Amino acid sequence: MSVVVPECCDDLKRERGRCLFNKEELTNILDGGPKLTEKRRRIEKMLINTPELFDDVSPDYLSHEDRYSNELRKATQLMTTLEKNGFTYNDAVTTGTGLWLLMDGNPLSLHISMFLDTIKGQSNPQQLQEWLPLAEKFKIIGTYAQTELGHGTFVRGLETTATYDSTTKEFVLHSPTITATKWWPGALGKTSNHAVVMAQLYLGGKCYGPHIFMVQLRDLETHRTLPGIVVGEIGPRLGMNSNDNGFLQFNHHRIPLTNMFMKHSQVTEDGKYVKPLHSKLSYGTMVQTRVGIVYHASRELSRALIIAIRYSAVRHQSEMVPGDPEPQILDYQTQQYKLLPHLASFFALRFSARALLEVFIGTSAGLGSGKMNMLPELHALSSGLKAVATNDAVKGTDICRLACGGHGYLSSSNLPRIYTAIAAGITYEGENTVLFLQVARYLIKSFRASSQGQTLPFSVSYLRVQPPSSHAPLMSDRGLVDALGAGVRWMVGEAERRLQQLVDSGHSPHAAWNACSVHLVQCADAHTRYYICEQFVDAVSKLGETVSSGVHEVLRQLCRLYILHRVIQTAGILLRCGAVDGKALTSIEEEECHLLATLRIQAVSIVDAIDIKDVFLKSTLGAWDGNVYQRIYEEAQKSPLNKSDVTQGYYQYLRPLMKANL
Numbered sequence: 250m251s252v253v254v255p256e257c258c259d260d261l262k263r264e265r266g267r268c269l270f271n272k273e274e275l276t277n278i279l280d281g282g283p284k285l286t287e288k289r290r291r292i293e294k295m296l297i298n299t300p301e302l303f304d305d306v307s308p309d310y311l312s313h314e315d316r317y318s319n320e321l322r323k324a325t326q327l328m329t330t331l332e333k334n335g336f337t338y339n340d341a342v343t344t345g346t347g348l349w350l351l352m353d354g355n356p357l358s359l360h361i362s363m364f365l366d367t368i369k370g371q372s373n374p375q376q377l378q379e380w381l382p383l384a385e386k387f388k389i390i391g392t393y394a395q396t397e398l399g400h401g402t403f404v405r406g407l408e409t410t411a412t413y414d415s416t417t418k419e420f421v422l423h424s425p426t427i428t429a430t431k432w433w434p435g436a437l438g439k440t441s442n443h444a445v446v447m448a449q450l451y452l453g454g455k456c457y458g459p460h461i462f463m464v465q466l467r468d469l470e471t472h473r474t475l476p477g478i479v480v481g482e483i484g485p486r487l488g489m490n491s492n493d494n495g496f497l498q499f500n501h502h503r504i505p506l507t508n509m510f511m512k513h514s515q516v517t518e519d520g521k522y523v524k525p526l527h528s529k530l531s532y533g534t535m536v537q538t539r540v541g542i543v544y545h546a547s548r549e550l551s552r553a554l555i556i557a558i559r560y561s562a563v564r565h566q567s568e569m570v571p572g573d574p575e576p577q578i579l580d581y582q583t584q585q586y587k588l589l590p591h592l593a594s595f596f597a598l599r600f601s602a603r604a605l606l607e608v609f610i611g612t613s614a615g616l617g618s619g620k621m622n623m624l625p626e627l628h629a630l631s632s633g634l635k636a637v638a639t640n641d642a643v644k645g646t647d648i649c650r651l652a653c654g655g656h657g658y659l660s661s662s663n664l665p666r667i668y669t670a671i672a673a674g675i676t677y678e679g680e681n682t683v684l685f686l687q688v689a690r691y692l693i694k695s696f697r698a699s700s701q702g703q704t705l706p707f708s709v710s711y712l713r714v715q716p717p718s719s720h721a722p723l724m725s726d727r728g729l730v731d732a733l734g735a736g737v738r739w740m741v742g743e744a745e746r747r748l749q750q751l752v753d754s755g756h757s758p759h760a761a762w763n764a765c766s767v768h769l770v771q772c773a774d775a776h777t778r779y780y781i782c783e784q785f786v787d788a789v790s791k792l793g794e795t796v797s798s799g800v801h802e803v804l805r806q807l808c809r810l811y812i813l814h815r816v817i818q819t820a821g822i823l824l825r826c827g828a829v830d831g832k833a834l835t836s837i838e839e840e841e842c843h844l845l846a847t848l849r850i851q852a853v854s855i856v857d858a859i860d861i862k863d864v865f866l867k868s869t870l871g872a873w874d875g876n877v878y879q880r881i882y883e884e885a886q887k888s889p890l891n892k893s894d895v896t897q898g899y900y901q902y903l904r905p906l907m908k909a910n911l
């Protein structure tokens with residue numbers, strides 16, 4: 250398949266003609282620099298030149314089994330294509346190409362993310378030497394098997410046991426109840442022959458909590474399930490049905506002592522336990538994946554935005570002025586209000602994902618030299634950002650679908666598939682409410698620490714009891730972000746006051762926590778969004794000195810829109826704490842509407858700069874050329890029901906009904 254850039258329709262030509270900034274420069278910023286753009290494009294070109302990676306028939310028309318096989322065919326082809334051309338899977342993960350864009354659940358994605366990451370992050374040197382080359386070369390294929398039928402969120406409540414038998418120097422893995430059945434892991438059902446398994450470690454009758462074990466599930470020659478193991482697929486789901494999410498039970502299954510991941514905690518041959526430096530180090534793969542999900546969510550949101558914004562420039566509907574030609578629906582202010590704040594969110598998330606990655610890299614480097622002090626901050630930031638990014642991507646993607654009217658409901662728009670895939674992100678890798686409650690715990694702890702005069706880590710330093718007063722004018726970006734910060738400080742202070750009041754009136758701290766948890770989740774959400782605003786303002790101001798004025802202006806406008814929108818969403822809190830007044834809010838609302846009209850002019854060019862090619866968008870509505878109606882019509886012709894004029898169903902059911910004497 251070669252990349253032919255088709256001539257675009259007149260509407261899109263006109264839109265693109267209004268572009269006042271250098272698109273390539275904006276693309277480079279989004280990629281993280283020209284070198285990364287170039288690398289991404291090299292990978293994409295290679296993928297585009299591999300026709301086997303593209304579906305001839307939509308997965309919707311395949312049986313469950315064929316759909317899985319087809320996805321496995323593409324996934325294996327993708328891996329060999331990357332390998333042959335000198336790229337690593339990590340290149341494809343970090344540039345966002347191929348892995349998810351091409352796929353409908355990719356049965357090898359857990360292998361190249363959580364399985365490999367666990368091997369890299371949890372192995373001692375011997376284990377690393379043994380397992381990493383095998384996994385990197387796909388000699389063993391694995392997944393991350395943690396969640397059980399009975400417990401996903403509460404990792405400490407997992408029931409699978411790993412009991413050490415010092416006589417044979419083995420662990421005995423067992424699923425004592427039906428609820429101990431591992432349930433959900435991607436690629437567990439039929440693809441994986443290994444899994445990293447989270448199980449309760451038992452030594453001499455004492456439980457030491459969840460630990461991770463490398464477990465072979467299937468024979469490496471026959472792929473048959475090993476004795477003592479039951480494994481299968483869990484059946485259809487809301488989305489990503491080309492994957493084989495699975496279940497797994499152990500019946501006193503034995504593995505060697507050396508199969509417990511021993512980088513952080515160890516078990517000696519005689520059954521002694523060596524504690525890790527921090528009790529949550531074994532949760533490291535989850536933290537790393539949450540970091541990746543922030544980027545992934547922003548990418549999926551951007552695909553939906555490209556589709557909806559291009560379509561909105563091509564679609565004409567109704568009369569704005571009686572008798573005038575039907576306008577592009579993007580001219581309606583309500584349509585701009587649906588889409589453009591989400592476009593701003595995409596940029597905000599992209600910059601925040603990058604900032605989070607830096608925290609992750611810095612913290613990981615610290616862990617290497619035994620420094621654990623950044624771990625709580627990383628946990629809070631990655632939890633909050635994963636939750637906000639997936640919540641916003643899901644909401645934004647659905648709004649994009651709605652903004653495309655009826656055609657957004659077509660599978661061929663690709664919006665349903667993007668939506669159902671990212672919708673899982675709210676639940677997997679830590680359910681969002683639960684993650685927000687982890688953030689809230691950090692906020693309350695920090696607030697209390699500050700009252701006792703302690704210095705706070707950077708992401709929460711604005712919560713200190715006596716913050717310096719903001720000198721920035723309220724209506725400046727900085728002034729409004731400071732107002733948002735004041736709002737969060739007020740919310741957290743209020744939550745702390747309510748918690749204390751409940752405890753003082755006789756409630757246990759845990760009961761008080763639950764009684765305040767709606768408010769606590771709001772605190773965590775507001776804190777994370779304040780952090781995102783800070784990252785966005787920071788990134789734009791840093792870029793200011795290095796980019797052309799056109800690009801800077803677009804970024805400044807998007808950042809402004811993000812902040813204004815956030816202030817309006819938080820109006821109630823900001824009024825209550827006196828950070829803004831009614832007059833300021835009125836002018837903010839007016840400015841937002843004005844900004845929508847300004848950004849509308851270059852909206853198509855902005856989404857063009859995100860630079861996702863048609864073959865990855867896979868949408869009849871969002872293609873570069875805007876040839877929407879022809880594409881929709883052609884896709885419909887591929888329906889198997891259109892293979893014959895009269896279907897079997899007519900003879901089997903309709904005709905007998907019509908002939909019956911009712």
Ligand SMILES: CCCCC/C=C\C/C=C\C/C=C\CC/C=C/C(=O)SCCNC(=O)CCNC(=O)[C@H](O)C(C)(C)COP(=O)(O)OP(=O)(O)OC[C@H]1O[C@@H](n2cnc3c(N)ncnc32)[C@H](O)[C@@H]1OP(=O)(O)O
Binds near residue numbers: 401533541678
């Ligand atoms: C960068 C590259 C990445 C590559 C990937 C790229 C993209 C990804 C795209 C798509 C994803 C693809 C596939 C995803 C497939 C999905 C997989 C899964 O879903 S795997 C299963 C995930 N499961 C979870 O996330 C479970 C969530 N639950 C938990 O994490 C814990 O149970 C919970 C809720 C944190 C509670 O833990 P618990 O042990 O009970 O602790 P406490 O609540 O008692 O808290 C005690 C203290 O520990 C702190 N804590 C907790 N977790 C951590 C942590 N991870 N790190 C540091 N600290 C932690 C907690 O804050 C408490 O501290 P204090 O006592 O308050 O000081």
Ligand SMILES: Cc1cc2nc3c(=O)[nH]c(=O)nc-3n(C[C@H](O)[C@H](O)[C@H](O)COP(=O)(O)OP(=O)(O)OC[C@H]3O[C@@H](n4cnc5c(N)ncnc54)[C@H](O)[C@@H]3O)c2cc1C
Binds near residue numbers: 359401494
């Ligand atoms: C598509 C998909 C792929 C997945 N892939 C994997 C995988 O590869 N490996 C793997 O191990 N797992 C995987 N999972 C499982 C996933 O990690 C869990 O579903 C997730 O952690 C949520 O746990 P749960 O299902 O037990 O939900 P629950 O915890 O039962 O959540 C149900 C409700 O209870 C609420 N709740 C729970 N605890 C609390 C609390 N403490 N406070 C307040 N409210 C609470 C939640 O907010 C939610 O509203 C996958 C899941 C999906 C959907």
